[in-house]
Amino acid sequence: MNYDDILYEVRDGAAWVTINRPDRMNAFRGRTCDELIHAIQKAANDREVGVIVLAGAGEKAFCTGGDQSAHAGQYDGRGTIGLPVEELHSAIREAPKPVIARVQGYAIGGGNVLCTLCDLTIASERAVFGQVGPKVGSVDPGYGTALLARVVGEKKAREMWYLCRRYTAAEALAMGLVNTVVPHERLDDEVAAWCAEIMEKSPTAIAIAKRSFNMDTAHQGGIAGMGLYALKLYYDTEESREGVRAFQEKRKPEFRKFAK
Numbered sequence: 065m066n067y068d069d070i071l072y073e074v075r076d077g078a079a080w081v082t083i084n085r086p087d088r089m090n091a092f093r094g095r096t097c098d099e100l101i102h103a104i105q106k107a108a109n110d111r112e113v114g115v116i117v118l119a120g121a122g123e124k125a126f127c128t129g130g131d132q133s134a135h136a137g138q139y140d141g142r143g144t145i146g147l148p149v150e151e152l153h154s155a156i157r158e159a160p161k162p163v164i165a166r167v168q169g170y171a172i173g174g175g176n177v178l179c180t181l182c183d184l185t186i187a188s189e190r191a192v193f194g195q196v197g198p199k200v201g202s203v204d205p206g207y208g209t210a211l212l213a214r215v216v217g218e219k220k221a222r223e224m225w226y227l228c229r230r231y232t233a234a235e236a237l238a239m240g241l242v243n244t245v246v247p248h249e250r251l252d253d254e255v256a257a258w259c260a261e262i263m264e265k266s267p268t269a270i271a272i273a274k275r276s277f278n279m280d281t282a283h284q285g286g287i288a289g290m291g292l293y294a295l296k297l298y299y300d301t302e303e304s305r306e307g308v309r310a311f312q313e314k315r316k317p318e319f320r321k322f323a324k
């Protein structure tokens with residue numbers, strides 16, 4: 065597969081998979097998801113690779129979720145909602161090696177979900193985390209909500225989804241959303257150092273540990289698959305469209321009229 069939206073490079077046993085849409089704040093469209101799935105599975109099956117790094121190109125954003133300019137009631141790709149997000153999430157979960165999120169900027173919406181799913185997250189002090197679904201007419205009815213609650217606790221996860229605030233790297237560290245925060249210019253060295261430490265360990269023990277960690281939340285994948293059908297129906301409503309339009313028109317959405 066030729067990559068248009070991502071970069072793929074193997075360095076010292078670490079496969080660096082980088083979303084390369086900095087002009088769109090590394091938001092993903094259908095093609096981006098397909099390429100990410102392909103690259104992560106390629107790294108997962110490469111015996112020379114012991115760890116995968118997921119990153120976003122440029123300085124501003126790791127990833128800001130689904131590309132809102134490719135969202136008109138449905139995104140532009142495959143899958144229930146026009147983005148094969150469930151396959152992308154499965155690729156991260158099923159890779160038998162750790163996936164590290166390298167976060168230098170915004171990790172928002174579906175981008176924040178990717179961080180949540182990664183085994184480890186290493187952030188620059190400039191990183192910003194948050195959920196935006198209820199502000200833009202979306203929601204992740206799977207790992208982005210349920211797994212987030214396992215990671216940061218129920219109260220904090222609900223706060224993130226209901227209020228859609230932004231959180232600094234220090235706040236993300238305090239709530240357990242990231243493993244460490246480093247000065248911006250040291251980010252790549254820190255990620256490389258964590259990769260090198262992992263490369264010294266037994267790959268089979270790590271693969272078993274990862275499966276074992278996943279087992280506890282495996283049911284969330286099933287709920288996510290079902291929830292996407294509900295989300296598809298929601299995307300077809302005026303309420304959801306109002307969120308998308310408001311974001312595109314840079315105004316506050318008017319949601320109250322849709323209250324049931």
Ligand SMILES: CC(C)(COP(=O)(O)OP(=O)(O)OC[C@H]1O[C@@H](n2cnc3c(N)ncnc32)[C@H](O)[C@@H]1OP(=O)(O)O)[C@@H](O)C(=O)NCCC(=O)NCCSC(=O)CCC(=O)c1ccccc1C(=O)O
Pocket residue numbers: 088089091128129130131132133145149150170172173174175177178196197200202203204205206208295311
């Ligand atoms: C990222 C922001 C917080 C940055 O804010 P700010 O610094 O004020 O800059 P802005 O002026 O807002 O933005 C600058 C520029 O970037 C464009 N942009 C930013 N994000 C996107 C995006 N996602 N898509 C398209 N374009 C984007 C923005 O339009 C501006 O462009 P100009 O040309 O300069 O005008 C802020 O931008 C922000 O909050 N963005 C919202 C991001 C968003 O809405 N993301 C989608 C969330 S919903 C989603 O991800 C769907 C998929 C999903 O979540 C999902 C669903 C179901 C199951 C699973 C999943 C999943 O996990 O993915």
